[in-house]
Amino acid sequence: MLSVVGGCGGRAPVIPPPAAEAPPPAPERYENQDQALLKAALQGRYLSPKEALELSDRLLTEGSPATRDQETIARLELLLLGALKQEDRASRAGLLRNLGIVRFHQKQYKSARQALQAANEINPRDARTHYYLARLFARQEQIYLRQGQKAKARQQAKLAEMELGLARKFDPSNPLYRQSLKESIRTE
Numbered sequence: 520m521l522s523v524v525g526g527c528g529g530r531a532p533v534i535p536p537p538a539a540e541a542p543p544p545a546p547e548r549y550e551n552q553d554q555a556l557l558k559a560a561l562q563g564r565y566l567s568p569k570e571a572l573e574l575s576d577r578l579l580t581e582g583s584p585a586t587r588d589q590e591t592i593a594r595l596e597l598l599l600l601g602a603l604k605q606e607d608r609a610s611r612a613g614l615l616r617n618l619g620i621v622r623f624h625q626k627q628y629k630s631a632r633q634a635l636q637a638a639n640e641i642n643p644r645d646a647r648t649h650y651y652l653a654r655l656f657a658r659q660e661q662i663y664l665r666q667g668q669k670a671k672a673r674q675q676a677k678l679a680e681m682e683l684g685l686a687r688k689f690d691p692s693n694p695l696y697r698q699s700l701k702e703s704i705r706t707e
Contacts, residue, residue: 553574553577553578553585554578554585554591556574557574557578557591557594557595557598558594560574560598561594561597561598566598566602567605567607568602568603568605568607568609568610568611568614569607569609569610571598571599571601571602571610571614572602572610572613572614572617574598575595575599575614575617575621576613576617578591578595579595579617579620579621581695586624587624589625592621592624592625593625595617595621596618596621596622596625599614599617599618599621600618602614603615603618611641612638612641612642612645612648613638613642613645615634615635615637615638615641616634616635616638616642616645616647616648616651618634619631619632619633619634619635619638619648619651620635620647620651622634623635623651623654623655628655628658628659631651631655632652632655635648635651635652635655636652639652644689645689646685646686646687646688646689646690646693646696647686647690649682649683649685649686650682650683650686650695650696652678652682653678653679653680653681653682653683653686653700654679654700655679656675656676656678656679656682657675657676657679657700657701659675660672660673660675660676660679663675679700680700683696683700
């Protein structure tokens with residue numbers, strides 16, 4: 520239907536408003552390709568251990584929103600456990616390290632330490648493994664301090680500083696390893 524409106528010198532057609540449009544589709548739950556790939560891998564899409572390692576490395580980047588999403592962390596754990604069942608020596612240390620990081624974010628500290636130490640035995644020059652071991656020791660230091668066990672706390676603090684020193688040695692350009700452990704614990 521076309522309406523006509525009078526004006527200063529003539530008539531101009533007025534176009535009626537368009538019919539109400541359908542609302543836009545809901546945003547995809549998986550906001551990026553890595554989340555979608557993780558979901559697909561758990562639904563049967565094959566990822567080699569190397570691909571699983573690369574995907575988990577990207578999702579576990581320090582400060583990534585994925586590290587605060589417990590559903591993503593649980594999915595990563597399943598992916599890593601599946602990848603570790605395959606015989607791939609080249610990826611094993613990284614997969615174990617990332618499993619340790621996942622367990623750290625799940626607050627399963629004993630299991631995280633076991634995975635990180637196993638990764639460290641395979642690749643003792645991995646800065647990220649040493650960094651997370653340092654964070655675990657620093658966290659344990661805090662627990663001992665709350666319990667009033669000062670001697671054990673000091674021992675954990677020394678281990679944490681040693682591990683952080685190794686992380687700095689193996690990756691001196693990483694600014695994350697230059698901050699204090701107390702600061703990194705506070706930001707968790």
